[in-house]
Each structure stands twice: as C-alpha cells, then as structure tokens.
Amino acid sequence: MTAISQVIGRQILDSRGNPSVEVDVVLADGSSGRAAVPSGASTGANEAVELRDGDPRRFHGRGVSNAVAAVNGEVADAVTGLDAEEQALIDTTMIDLDGTKEKGRLGANAILGVSLAVAKAAAAAHRQPLYRYVGGAGARLLPVPMMNIINGGAHADNPLDFQEFMIAPVGAPTFSEAVRMGSEVFHTLRRELAGAGHSTNVGDEGGFAPDFADADEALTFVVRAIEKSGYRPGTDLAVCLDPASSEFFHDGAYVYAGEKRTRAVDEHIDYLLELAGRYPITSIEDPMAEDDFTGWKRLTARAGDRLQLVGDDVFCTDADRLTSGIEERYANAILVKVNQIGTLTETLRTVETAHRAGYRVVMSHRSGETEDTTIADLAVATGCGQIKTGSLSRSDRTAKYNQLLRIEEELGRTARYAGAV
Numbered sequence: 452m453t454a455i456s457q458v459i460g461r462q463i464l465d466s467r468g469n470p471s472v473e474v475d476v477v478l479a480d481g482s483s484g485r486a487a488v489p490s491g492a493s494t495g496a497n498e499a500v501e502l503r504d505g506d507p508r509r510f511h512g513r514g515v516s517n518a519v520a521a522v523n524g525e526v527a528d529a530v531t532g533l534d535a536e537e538q539a540l541i542d543t544t545m546i547d548l549d550g551t552k553e554k555g556r557l558g559a560n561a562i563l564g565v566s567l568a569v570a571k572a573a574a575a576a577h578r579q580p581l582y583r584y585v586g587g588a589g590a591r592l593l594p595v596p597m598m599n600i601i602n603g604g605a606h607a608d609n610p611l612d613f614q615e616f617m618i619a620p621v622g623a624p625t626f627s628e629a630v631r632m633g634s635e636v637f638h639t640l641r642r643e644l645a646g647a648g649h650s651t652n653v654g655d656e657g658g659f660a661p662d663f664a665d666a667d668e669a670l671t672f673v674v675r676a677i678e679k680s681g682y683r684p685g686t687d688l689a690v691c692l693d694p695a696s697s698e699f700f701h702d703g704a705y706v707y708a709g710e711k712r713t714r715a716v717d718e719h720i721d722y723l724l725e726l727a728g729r730y731p732i733t734s735i736e737d738p739m740a741e742d743d744f745t746g747w748k749r750l751t752a753r754a755g756d757r758l759q760l761v762g763d764d765v766f767c768t769d770a771d772r773l774t775s776g777i778e779e780r781y782a783n784a785i786l787v788k789v790n791q792i793g794t795l796t797e798t799l800r801t802v803e804t805a806h807r808a809g810y811r812v813v814m815s816h817r818s819g820e821t822e823d824t825t826i827a828d829l830a831v832a833t834g835c836g837q838i839k840t841g842s843l844s845r846s847d848r849t850a851k852y853n854q855l856l857r858i859e860e861e862l863g864r865t866a867r868y869a870g871a872v
C-alpha cells in the first residue's frame with residue numbers, strides 16, 4: 452500500500468524569485484507528499500551541490516530544469532515501486548544512483564525534494580503528522596525560535612558586516628507566547644528605527660536592513676526594542692548572532708568592509724567576546740570562518756563553557772565533519788540545514804551524532820525559502836529544542852512559525868516548550 456507509484460518534479464520559485472525544485476510523491480494507496488527545496492546565499496564550501504542549469508538563457512543561468520529532469524527521469528525510475536516506509540533504503544538508493552560524494556550529478560536539490568516528499572507521503576499513508584511519523588510517540592518538544600530581526604552581510608544591501616541579529620524568547624512559557632513576544636519586539640523595533648530616521652526595508656530573511664555602521668549600533672537597537680516592549684533582555688529574550696564569518700575571512704584575517712577595518716583572528720575573537728560581555732548574547736553561529744580551524748579551537752577553548760557556538764559552514768550538516776569538530780573540540784552546537792546534506796536520513800544521522808556528543812542542534816531554514824514547512828516538523832521530531840527560521844514577517848518565514856503553532860495546538864496539554872524546560 453505504501454509503494455511509491457509516482458514521482459513528479461517541477462520548477463517553482465523561491466522567496467528570492469529564483470527557480471527551485473518541488474516534488475510530489477504519490478503512493479499506491481493514493482496518499483501523497485509534497486516538498487519544496489530551499490537555497491542558500493552564504494553557502495558553505497562543502498555543501499552538497501545544488502544543480503543549476505548554467506545556461507544564461509534559462510532564468511539567467513539559475514534554472515533547475517536539469518534537476519527537475521533528474522527527478523522525473525532517473526530518480527523516478529529508481530525509486531518507483533520501493534516502499535515509502537523504507538526511508539533509509541530510498542535515500543541510499545538515490546545517493547548510490549548519483550554516484551558522487553557531493554550529489555553533484557543528479558543534484559542535491561533533486562534528491563532532497565524526493566527524500567522529503569517520500570517521508571511526507573509515508574506519514575500521510577499512516578495518517579500521522581510528519582513530526583510524529585519521523586519522531587515517534589515522544590516527539591512533543593517545541594523549539595525556542597531564533598527570530599532574525601536585523602539582516603546584514605550577504606542577505607542585505609546595507610554596510611553591516613554581520614549577517615544576522617536574532618532574538619530568542621527563552622523566558623516564554625509556551626511556543627505561542629514566544630511568537631507573540633517576538634512579534635512585539637519586531638514591531639517595537641520597526642517603530643524605533645523609523646523614529647530614528649532609519650529605513651525599515653527588510654532583507655532576504657525578513658529582518659530590517661537599515662544602514663547601520665556596525666554590530667554595536669544594531670545590538671543597541673535590538674536591546675532597546677526588547678526593553679521598550681516591556682521585556683528583560685537576557686531573561687525574557689536573549690540575543691543570538693550569525694556573523695557568517697566565512698563571508699569576510701580573507702587571507703587569514705577578518706575584513707570588516709562596512710566598518711572599513713580588518714581584525715586579525717585573535718582581535719576578531721576578542722571583539723566577539725567583548726560584544727557578548729556587553730550585550731545579552733547567548734549564541735553565536737559561525738563566529739569563525741569555515742576554514743579557520745585554529746580560530747574555532749581558540750574561541751571554543753575560551754568561551755565554549757558559557758556561549759553556544761554554532762557551526763554552520765564549518766559542518767555543512769555533515770556527520771563526518773561534525774565528528775571532526777567533536778574530536779578536535781571546536782564549536783558546541785550545529786546548525787542543521789536539510790539541503791546542505793541532501794537527504795532526510797543523513798540529516799537525522801547528523802542530529803543523532805550531535806546529541807550523542809552533547810552538541811546542541813539548531814534546525815534551520817535557508818535565506819532562499821519556500822512555503823514548505825518541513826523543518827518545523829523536523830525540529831519537533833528530533834526534539835532539538837531550537838529553530839532558526841527568520842523574521843516575523845514574510846510568509847516564507849511565518850509559514851514555519853505557523854506550522855509550529857499548529858503542532859503546539861495539536862499536542863495540547865502534552866506540548867512542552869524548550870525555553871521552559
């Protein structure tokens with residue numbers, strides 16, 4: 452009954468207006484699942500390959516007709532007839548069919564679309580929500596959201612060197628209260644920005660993108676918005692950063708183009724720790740560049756006991772890369788992005804590897820997103836306790852918050868919020 456009878460790939464648009472892949476998987480019993488694939492801008496060098504046409508006549512070379520053709524051709528041929536409950540077998544079949552380490556022949560965008568659509572179809576066949584099908588009876592932990600309220604770096608056209616300034620409602624009693632608190636701060640921030648004569652235009656992830664000179668100015672506004680909303684910075688809402696440092700690491704130093712100054716590795720570390728001392732910062736993602744292993748180790752040794760240090764580009768959701776970090780003692784948490792690795796099975800293995808080692812996990816969107824909400828379910832399924840999915844505006848971001856609100860409602864009294872446990 453759960454045999455795959457049809458696999459349909461198509462081209463859709465993502466939130467930046469770029470083509471992306473969407474897949475429908477239909478089973479013999481008529482159940483179906485649909486998944487859309489996201490796309491990054493500040494991508495890690497070791498991410499699985501997102502196959503693009505490279506033909507300038509097709510969407511300026513950003514088209515995905517080759518990846519769509521792979522879904523409808525080779526991948527459909529290989530997985531049709533397999534049992535959708537056999538997620539690991541299906542994912543392994545696609546990995547073997549591709550034959551490359553980085554999924555560059557068929558495209559990680561093709562493979563991921565099928566992988567996630569298979570899981571959703573199987574969940575539908577079981578008449579279960581995705582979080583329960585993947586996570587089992589114990590899946591009832593709602594994540595603390597890291598809400599991105601100021602955008603810079605590769606996600607905005609402003610001079611801010613750091614990519615993301617986020618708030619995490621750690622003191623909320625429930626997920627729905629967390630969303631309400633975050634939305635209040637977001638709107639207070641808009642008012643404060645407008646009052647100070649700043650632009651309230653938004654960046655790729657829906658956070659504001661004013662022409663701030665540096666991180667200090669952004670953090671001052673963030674903390675003021677928390678306070679003016681009636682909350683205690685650090686207690687009710689903590690501050691989290693993603694400088695996306697790989698983007699401005701050149702020739703062994705951190706080049707802050709917006710600030711027009713360069714910091715050596717240790718100066719960059721000192722600066723981050725100084726900011727963390729002056730503001731209620733609890734988590735920094737990609738504080739160091741993906742290839743600055745010395746910097747990563749130094750920062751982890753200095754602050755890993757008190758700050759969450761999240762590896763994004765440095766791990767690329769790859770269990771083997773994460774294992775190197777665990778063995779060599781850098782980072783203490785990992786950002787998990789399904790399209791960095793390309794299948795659900797590998798994603799779950801990475802989460803498990805992290806949890807076994809006591810590394811924390813943050814489920815994450817990409818800067819190019821769609822209305823797909825799979826990561827909301829995966830955050831609950833894995834019980835990872837944190838999700839990063841953008842601002843409180845833009846429907847590509849609110850879709851995930853809204854899905855988590857539905858899950859919370861469905862769980863009713865049994866739902867737990869990670870900030871409150």
Ligand SMILES: C=C(OP(=O)(O)O)C(=O)O
Nearest residue numbers: 491492493494816817818
């Ligand atoms: C979400 C991020 O951005 P992108 O999708 O552009 O890599 C990130 O760097 O964490």
Ligand SMILES: [Mg+2]
Nearest residue numbers: 693736737763
């Ligand atoms: Mg990042």
